[in-house]
Amino acid sequence: MRINPNKCVACGNCTYVCPMGAIYIDPVIKRATINREECVECYACYNGLSQEHLNPTMVRTMRKVFQMMRLRFDPEPDVCPTAAFEPDELTWPRVVRRAFSDPRVPHESTGVQGRGTEEVKTNDVSGRVKVGEVGFTIEFGRPGVGVRFHEIEKMSMTLAKRGVSFEKKNPVTSLMTDTATGKIREDILNEKVLSAILEIKTTVDRTEEIIRAVWEVEKQIDTVVSIGVGTRCDENGEEHVVAPVLEKLGYSLERAKTNIGLGKISNEPAPADQKQEPAGAAR
Ligand code: SF4
Ligand code: SF4
Numbered sequence: 001m002r003i004n005p006n007k008c009v010a011c012g013n014c015t016y017v018c019p020m021g022a023i024y025i026d027p028v029i030k031r032a033t034i035n036r037e038e039c040v041e042c043y044a045c046y047n048g049l050s051q052e053h054l055n056p057t058m059v060r061t062m063r064k065v066f067q068m069m070r071l072r073f074d075p076e077p078d079v080c081p082t083a084a085f086e087p088d089e090l091t092w093p094r095v096v097r098r099a100f101s102d103p104r105v106p107h108e109s110t111g112v113q114g115r116g117t118e119e120v121k122t123n124d125v126s127g128r129v130k131v132g133e134v135g136f137t138i139e140f141g142r143p144g145v146g147v148r149f150h151e152i153e154k155m156s157m158t159l160a161k162r163g164v165s166f167e168k169k170n171p172v173t174s175l176m177t178d179t180a181t182g183k184i185r186e187d188i189l190n191e192k193v194l195s196a197i198l199e200i201k202t203t204v205d206r207t208e209e210i211i212r213a214v215w216e217v218e219k220q221i222d223t224v225v226s227i228g229v230g231t232r233c234d235e236n237g238e239e240h241v242v243a244p245v246l247e248k249l250g251y252s253l254e255r256a257k258t259n260i261g262l263g264k265i266s267n268e269p270a271p272a273d274q275k276q277e278p279a280g281a282a283r
Pocket of ligand 1: 008031081084
């Protein structure tokens with residue numbers, strides 16, 4: 001994203017809408033400016049502000065005249081009065097920023113908008129997490145911090161050493177050069193995005209080990225990390241295997257939502273010993 005300095009009148013409205021705090025009024029040129037290193041191409045500025053097409057010279061003159069009279073001339077707070085935002089023609093690798101940051105753009109790898117994954121919300125249909133397994137979503141960057149891929153890679157490589165498997169239908173996985181090591185493409189490592197999710201699964205007995213590994217890496221990276229844990233319920237809709245581990249680790253559990261599958265099962269049939277299990281639920 002760029003701001004056309006010939007159009008900007010430095011009203012400052014856009015500085016409040018950027019989730020990365022990447023827009024500032026440059027005191028030298030007296031225009032709003034975008035820190036390109038920090039901008040994640042989320043388009044919140046471009047789409048979030050109404051664009052008016054006032055004449056920049058006229059607006060600047062009015063602002064100066066009003067200032068001399070100790071008055072202010074400010075546009076409505078949700079408006080860029082001179083339509084100064086000009087989206088870039090994004091090319092690789094910068095285009096990755098937008099794919100992970102603008103919720104209206106679907107990920108090419110998965111076709112899913114937003115973070116590009118359905119996580120375990122459709123588990124009954126997708127069968128991502130089976131009986132005896134636990135799935136983790138490790139989310140980076142939210143709220144309002146963002147994350148660079150080299151930070152995500154630190155986590156993915158640590159987890160790969162522990163033998164976890166990465167979800168194939170996940171956009172971060174699609175950017176790995178080697179899912180056995182968790183290595184992410186070299187050319188995007190410094191790209192920054194609003195948020196991203198790593199999805200892994202392992203067996204339920206390794207729940208504590210994986211969470212402790214996430215804690216360790218979290219201390220070494222400069223972003224926010226949230227862990228989601230998904231597993232399957234028993235025939236009574238309860239879960240007594242993973243929940244005690246989480247409580248032991250200090251998490252206070254609340255049944256926030258139960259996902260019940262109503263779709264057509266399109267994944268491969270479960271092994272015979274799993275077939276009698278009822279429709280499961282992600283916790
Ligand atoms: S809202 Fe538009 S005119 Fe106002 S500072 Fe931002 S880019 Fe400049
Ligand atoms: S595209 Fe997003 S991150 Fe970049 S300047 Fe606009 S609001 Fe900020």
